[in-house]
Amino acid sequence: PSLFLEAASIPAHRAIFQAGTALSRTLEQGRRIDAKNQRGVMEAAFGGSDADGLWTWKDAYEATEVAQLLFLKKFGAAMRRKAGSVEAFLAMIERLAGLAPTQTKRSEDAQVLQQFSTPLTIALAAAEAAAIDENDLVLEPSAGTGMLAIFARNAGARLVLNEYAKLRAELLAQLFETDGVTRFDAATIHDRLDPSLVPSVIIMNPPFSASPKVEGRYK
Numbered sequence: 001p002s003l004f005l006e007a008a009s010i011p012a013h014r015a016i017f018q019a020g021t022a023l024s025r026t027l028e029q030g031r032r033i034d035a036k037n038q039r040g041v042m043e044a045a046f047g048g049s050d051a052d053g054l055w056t057w058k059d060a061y062e063a064t065e066v067a068q069l070l071f072l073k074k075f076g077a078a079m080r081r082k083a084g085s086v087e088a089f090l091a092m093i094e095r096l097a098g099l100a101p102t103q104t105k106r107s108e109d110a111q112v113l114q115q116f117s118t119p120l121t122i123a124l125a126a127a128e129a130a131a132i133d134e135n136d137l138v139l140e141p142s143a144g145t146g147m148l149a150i151f152a153r154n155a156g157a158r159l160v161l162n163e164y165a166k167l168r169a170e171l172l173a174q175l176f177e178t179d180g181v182t183r184f185d186a187a188t189i190h191d192r193l194d195p196s197l198v199p200s201v202i203i204m205n206p207p208f209s210a211s212p213k214v215e216g217r218y219k
Contacts, residue, residue: 021066136155169181
């Protein structure tokens with residue numbers, strides 16, 4: 001059966017998620033995702049091409065990150081156990097990251113909101129440095145698509161996810177199967193987070209040289 005629902009009838013985040021699900025099959029086969037592969041699944045999910053204005057290459061990159069995250073949801077914990085050491089696990093993650101294309105086309109939104117996702121290898125290093133385990137409540141204030149959060153999730157931690165960008169917040173909710181993704185400006189998260197949530201670990205890749213709806217950049 002087809003992985004894709006009727007393209008015109010679904011919102012963008014669901015189409016991207018469907019494309020990411022298709023791309024995750026490529027990763028499971030140990031094959032590299034290339035531009036042709038990306039374009040094919042995006043056209044199938046959205047019912048047309050980027051030239052028609054139905055999707056952008058930023059959307060395609062989001063779908064590729066979704067593919068990596070779905071792969072790690074499915075296999076990440078077992079990979080960590082099989083690796084036996086952080087160094088061996090890092091080598092596995094490097095190989096996985098190498099199957100995804102470089103993100104060479106930046107959208108205006110990505111520049112303004114500084115949506116530069118954390119590479120998987122750095123995300124793993126952050127999670128290991130934080131020594132996250134099942135006793136932790138982990139806050140990611142600027143969660144993106146979840147490249148940092150996935151390692152906390154696989155370690156058994158509970159997650160508090162916040163992401164300002166609507167599309168990415170919707171993808172997070174699908175990926176981490178939660179209705180609790182908030183959409184605050186991460187720079188003010190301390191004042192806005194539910195006071196009953198007291199994280200034991202905060203992991204973040206902050207884009208705080210700029211803020212939403214504020215012109216200019218911080219020095």
